[in-house]
Amino acid sequence: MKLSENFTLNEFTKSQTAVRRGISNEPDEEHLENLKALVENILQPIRDAKGQPIRVTSGYRSPRLNTAIGGSATSQHSKGEAADFEITGLDNFELAEWIRDQIPEFDQLILEFYTDGDENSGWIHCSYSRKNNRKAVLTATKENGKTAYHHGLIK
Numbered sequence: 001m002k003l004s005e006n007f008t009l010n011e012f013t014k015s016q017t018a019v020r021r022g023i024s025n026e027p028d029e030e031h032l033e034n035l036k037a038l039v040e041n042i043l044q045p046i047r048d049a050k051g052q053p054i055r056v057t058s059g060y061r062s063p064r065l066n067t068a069i070g071g072s073a074t075s076q077h078s079k080g081e082a083a084d085f086e087i088t089g090l091d092n093f094e095l096a097e098w099i100r101d102q103i104p105e106f107d108q109l110i111l112e113f114y115t116d117g118d119e120n121s122g123w124i125h126c127s128y129s130r131k132n133n134r135k136a137v138l139t140a141t142k143e144n145g146k147t148a149y150h151h152g153l154i155k
Contacts, residue, residue: 003036004044012059012083017069025062031080035060038081038128042106046099050087057123058084081107082127091119096153099126100137107133112140116155 001009009027012035018025027035047054061069061077076082086092096111107127114122125140139154140147 003039006047006053007039007043007056009035011056012080014059015061015065018062018065021068023062023065023068025060025065027060027062027080031060034080034128034130037130038083041128042099042103042126043083043085045103046087046095049098049102050090050095052087052090054085054087056083056085076107076127076129081129082125084112084123084125086120086123089119092122092124093119093153093155096124096137099124100153105133106135108136108138110138110140110149111153113142114139114155 003009003012009032013025013027015023015025017023043054058077060080061071061075063078066075066078071077087095092114093111093116096109099106099109105128107129108125110125112122112125137152139150139152141150141154142148
């Protein structure tokens with residue numbers, strides 16, 4: 001099923017963990033509508049502007065799959081509102097800056113585990129809510145073995 005010109009539902013539901021464990025990862029109607037809004041408002045505009053494919057590394061996670069991988073109980077991935085992604089050959093910090101400055105509405109933009117000078121390090125998490133978008137910009141790092149979130153984009 002196509003969600004937009006350049007994105008399919010399969011890109012957002014594909015999961016090796018779900019296959020290995022026999023877990024269904026099909027969104028319900030509300031989650032499917034959320035995925036469509038995420039693609040329409042975040043991912044397709046990025047794809048159109050950058051002219052390069054976006055590789056989704058984590059999209060929709062059914063609540064059961066989210067639990068199986070140890071995801072947060074409040075994860076927007078489980079609502080169909082978030083995706084983790086990158087564009088091969090494009091520095092993730094620069095892409096995060098572009099999203100912050102050019103995408104008019106998003107809920108959270110998180111630059112996750114980026115290492116300055118390594119354009120392929122980390123990934124971008126971006127979410128979109130059909131109800132309320134906070135336009136929160138964060139950087140996630142590892143500190144003492146735990147994930148720490150910092151306001152803004154930090155190299």
